[in-house]
Amino acid sequence: MPAEGDSASGAPVVGGAAILARLRAQRAAAAAAGAPAPAPAPATSAPPPAANGNATPAAAAPVTEAAPPAQAPASPPAAKPAPATAAPAAAAAAAAPPPKPAGPPAATGGAAILARLRAQRTTKAAAPPPGKQLVVLYASQTGTAQEIAKNIQAEAESRGIRGQVASMNEFGFEHLNPEEAPVLVYVASSTGDGDAPDNSAKFYATLRRKSHPEDMLAGVAFTGFGLGDSNYTRYMYVPRSIKQRLLDLGAQQFYNPGEADEVDGIEQGLDKWLEGLWPALRAAVQLPSQDGAADGDVGDAAAASAGQAGAAADGDLKGVPPLPRCRVRVEWAAADAAAAVRAAEAAGPSAGELSARDPAGEYSAEAPFWAPVGAARYLTTELSDEDRQVLHMEVDLSGSGMQYAPGDSLGVLPQNDPALVDTLLARLELDGEAVFDVAPAEEAADGGGGAAAAAAAAPHQERLLPHLRAPCSVRAALTRGVDLTGPPRKSLLRLLGEHCAAPEERAALLRLCSRDGRDEYAAELALRPSLLDLLRRFPSCRPPLPALLDALPPLAARLYSLSCSPLECPGKAQVAFTVVRLTTPQYGTHHGVATSWLHRQLDAVARGAAPAAALRLPVFLRRGGAFGLPPDPATPLLMIGPGTGVTPFRGFLQHRRGAAAAAAGGGAGEPRGAAWLYFGCRREDQDYLYREDLEAFASDGTLDRLEVAFSRAQAHKVYVQHLMQQHATELHALIAKQGAHVYVCGDGTGMAKDVHACLAGILQSQGGLSEAEAAAQLQEMTRQGRYVRDIWS
Numbered sequence: 071m072p073a074e075g076d077s078a079s080g081a082p083v084v085g086g087a088a089i090l091a092r093l094r095a096q097r098a099a100a101a102a103a104g105a106p107a108p109a110p111a112p113a114t115s116a117p118p119p120a121a122n123g124n125a126t127p128a129a130a131a132p133v134t135e136a137a138p139p140a141q142a143p144a145s146p147p148a149a150k151p152a153p154a155t156a157a158p159a160a161a162a163a164a165a166a167p168p169p170k171p172a173g174p175p176a177a178t179g180g181a182a183i184l185a186r187l188r189a190q191r192t193t194k195a196a197a198p199p200p201g202k203q204l205v206v207l208y209a210s211q212t213g214t215a216q217e218i219a220k221n222i223q224a225e226a227e228s229r230g231i232r233g234q235v236a237s238m239n240e241f242g243f244e245h246l247n248p249e250e251a252p253v254l255v256y257v258a259s260s261t262g263d264g265d266a267p268d269n270s271a272k273f274y275a276t277l278r279r280k281s282h283p284e285d286m287l288a289g290v291a292f293t294g295f296g297l298g299d300s301n302y303t304r305y306m307y308v309p310r311s312i313k314q315r316l317l318d319l320g321a322q323q324f325y326n327p328g329e330a331d332e333v334d335g336i337e338q339g340l341d342k343w344l345e346g347l348w349p350a351l352r353a354a355v356q357l358p359s360q361d362g363a364a365d366g367d368v369g370d371a372a373a374a375s376a377g378q379a380g381a382a383a384d385g386d387l388k389g390v391p392p393l394p395r396c397r398v399r400v401e402w403a404a405a406d407a408a409a410a411v412r413a414a415e416a417a418g419p420s421a422g423e424l425s426a427r428d429p430a431g432e433y434s435a436e437a438p439f440w441a442p443v444g445a446a447r448y449l450t451t452e453l454s455d456e457d458r459q460v461l462h463m464e465v466d467l468s469g470s471g472m473q474y475a476p477g478d479s480l481g482v483l484p485q486n487d488p489a490l491v492d493t494l495l496a497r498l499e500l501d502g503e504a505v506f507d508v509a510p511a512e513e514a515a516d517g518g519g520g521a522a523a524a525a526a527a528a529p530h531q532e533r534l535l536p537h538l539r540a541p542c543s544v545r546a547a548l549t550r551g552v553d554l555t556g557p558p559r560k561s562l563l564r565l566l567g568e569h570c571a572a573p574e575e576r577a578a579l580l581r582l583c584s585r586d587g588r589d590e591y592a593a594e595l596a597l598r599p600s601l602l603d604l605l606r607r608f609p610s611c612r613p614p615l616p617a618l619l620d621a622l623p624p625l626a627a628r629l630y631s632l633s634c635s636p637l638e639c640p641g642k643a644q645v646a647f648t649v650v651r652l653t654t655p656q657y658g659t660h661h662g663v664a665t666s667w668l669h670r671q672l673d674a675v676a677r678g679a680a681p682a683a684a685l686r687l688p689v690f691l692r693r694g695g696a697f698g699l700p701p702d703p704a705t706p707l708l709m710i711g712p713g714t715g716v717t718p719f720r721g722f723l724q725h726r727r728g729a730a731a732a733a734a735g736g737g738a739g740e741p742r743g744a745a746w747l748y749f750g751c752r753r754e755d756q757d758y759l760y761r762e763d764l765e766a767f768a769s770d771g772t773l774d775r776l777e778v779a780f781s782r783a784q785a786h787k788v789y790v791q792h793l794m795q796q797h798a799t800e801l802h803a804l805i806a807k808q809g810a811h812v813y814v815c816g817d818g819t820g821m822a823k824d825v826h827a828c829l830a831g832i833l834q835s836q837g838g839l840s841e842a843e844a845a846a847q848l849q850e851m852t853r854q855g856r857y858v859r860d861i862w863s
């Protein structure tokens with residue numbers, strides 16, 4: 071952690087850090103060998119029972135908390151740990167591995183009963199489920215594809231089609247084994263500029279390796295669904311690349327992959343695609359069609375479905391999604407191993423973590439560079455509203471070898487607010503200091519699917535919930551692992567509903583996630599409730615920890631456009647961001663996860679304190695792709711970036727000035743195209759971001775034209791598009807005659823749409839195009855990378 075600085079000094083790995091490194095290495099080695107991650111020895115002592123099943127361990131032995139409370143060990147807590155019968159726990163192994171008995175343990179009483187139950191489960195699990203294996207994989211940055219994939223798996227299971235769901239990285243490309251003839255359904259989005267989401271980057275890179283034999287995936291049947299946004303130049307890049315690669319490697323498509331453009335809304339296209347998926351999937355997994363299927367399998371499924379959907383018993387609600395199966399259980403670490411893990415967490419990143427790189431040898435979201443903070447300052451004045459504070463931050467990249475270009479972004483791995491985590495721990499009655507590891511759930515969450523379903527649920531998973539970096543403390547998991555404040559997905563509401571003791575609370579939550587409750591859900595989402603808000607609103611809700619960890623999306627890295635150029639700021643990366651705060655009457659003030667985390671750390675520096683040597687942030691670079699300077703400096707630039715949308719353009723302009731200076735220094739003046747910048751803010755004396763820099767660019771000739779719209783400086787609002795409209799003739803010449811590259815950066819909900827409409831209007835009024843022709847021209851410019859947008863909502 072950045073603030074816990076001794077750690078960031080690259081000190082030798084000793085004590086807790088060394089133990090943690092060993093534990094993780096053991097897991098990695100086991101995973102690499104294709105073996106399941108070492109599981110702790112099952113203990114006969116259950117954690118002290120708590121109402122919500124969230125008991126934490128008191129005993130020294132590792133204990134298992136099964137997913138939902140119904141699955142808590144049936145035997146009463148034993149006074150002493152029983153001998154281990156399974157592979158030693160990763161956590162326990164590092165401490166004092168329990169002795170392995172030579173033969174079956176001669177357990178008696180509760181221990182014997184539990185051992186028998188486990189043996190029965192193992193025997194049952196060995197029976198292969200009927201039909202082929204369904205594997206639902208997702209590549210998801212902000213959780214939408216993950217939600218869809220989880221729903222597909224849950225719905226498939228309720229239809230008697232058994233299988234597993236995992237992120238692509240959790241599953242691992244190596245486990246896509248054609249000999250097992252799996253049926254693959256993927257749901258994928260893109261991030262950055264056609265980049266793979268973090269939880270799929272490793273799988274995606276391996277899939278795209280050129281060295282694979284052509285028939286490598288012959289025998290794999292697949293379909294998939296792509297999510298994209300046609301505002302991006304590389305529209306649907308990742309889903310389409312996945313499809314193409316699967317075909318290239320001999321996999322066979324059993325149903326046409328679908329796509330949904332976020333611009334038109336996802337639901338309609340998805341619903342239509344899903345309608346056709348079910349019969350095709352049933353045939354692909356070689357189960358009899360539903361009509362004629364009066365076999366045991368369907369019976370099981372019906373039971374599972376009834377147990378899961380539970381909604382059938384909830385009045386006349388339509389379209390309550392099936393309860394996603396909880397894929398994991400937690401295994402509590404022994405006291406000494408737990409202490410070592412906690413010590414390592416407190417020490418911050420280990421030497422191993424500090425020097426880690428991803429498989430391509432780069433820093434990434436999984437292996438960030440811990441960059442010292444160099445400087446911070448407010449770009450807004452004291453007069454600006456509190457909810458519009460903008461901070462500039464500089465980190466030092468020296469020694470990292472990281473190279474960036476203008477238009478690239480800095481990825482930052484944030485952490486949840488410690489106060490929020492404390493409150494959540496108290497509400498869930500969890501001990502934040504308890505340490506656990508993650509293991510595949512042994513049984514279906516509802517008990518309905520049985521052991522065979524559990525076997526199908528996790529036959530191959532490289533590592534479940536890798537974002538938790540388990541073994542870890544509960545506090546660390548909630549602080550760094552999961553997104554606690556993102557908009558609640560329907561599957562989370564479904565889960566919360568399942569664990570409400572009060573019938574009226576359960577009914578309210580099930581309605582919110584049902585098809586009938588679509589409008590209520592949309593209204594609720596607009597209030598941006600966090601998990602904690604919902605737990606406060608539904609006080610009888612007690613979700614168990616494993617189900618919660620499985621349901622919450624990973625805490626994703628946040629990307630900030632670099633506001634500098636390596637030509638003027640060598641070895642440094644600078645960004646600017648608004649400290650996000652949102653207040654609603656229902657749920658009070660919410661703070662953006664990453665920007666409030668950065669703000670807490672940078673405020674003192676921004677107010678004049680020298681940055682502590684220990685203040686380091688985990689960062690990585692993401693390339694900007696089409697959002698970069700054109701290769702030919704003679705190409706004119708039209709940049710439109712109100713608010714913090716101006717940040718990448720400061721980088722562009724520094725680069726342009728640096729390149730010009732270098733060329734002049736070498737005696738070679740180079741022809742430069744015109745550069746125009748439209749910036750907008752509320753008031754000149756409050757939030758004119760990077761004013762000195764922008765005005766300097768205008769005065770030294772780096773910028774040919776600087777236009778600033780002060781929206782609140784007069785009675786009526788003036789925005790960038792209003793100024794653009796005033797300059798329609800010149801802008802048309804710049805775009806249509808001189809071939810300018812047009813860049814738009816900033817708010818996607820209002821500004822980007824209005825600017826788009828303004829550009830289309832200029833093409834019509836000045837170029838004589840029809841509405842359709844203007845739209846087509848902008849589309850063609852997007853395709854050519856001449857009209858590029860980097861927008862956010």
Ligand SMILES: Cc1cc2nc3c(=O)[nH]c(=O)nc-3n(C[C@H](O)[C@H](O)[C@H](O)COP(=O)(O)O)c2cc1C
Nearest residue numbers: 210211212213214215259260262264298299305306
């Ligand atoms: C930072 C960012 C970059 C994106 N880049 C692309 C892109 O290059 N191509 C595309 O088609 N969609 C892009 N999208 C749109 C996403 O694919 C779309 O929002 C999707 O629904 C997100 O799904 P997820 O929540 O599963 O990540 C991007 C979205 C964001 C927020």
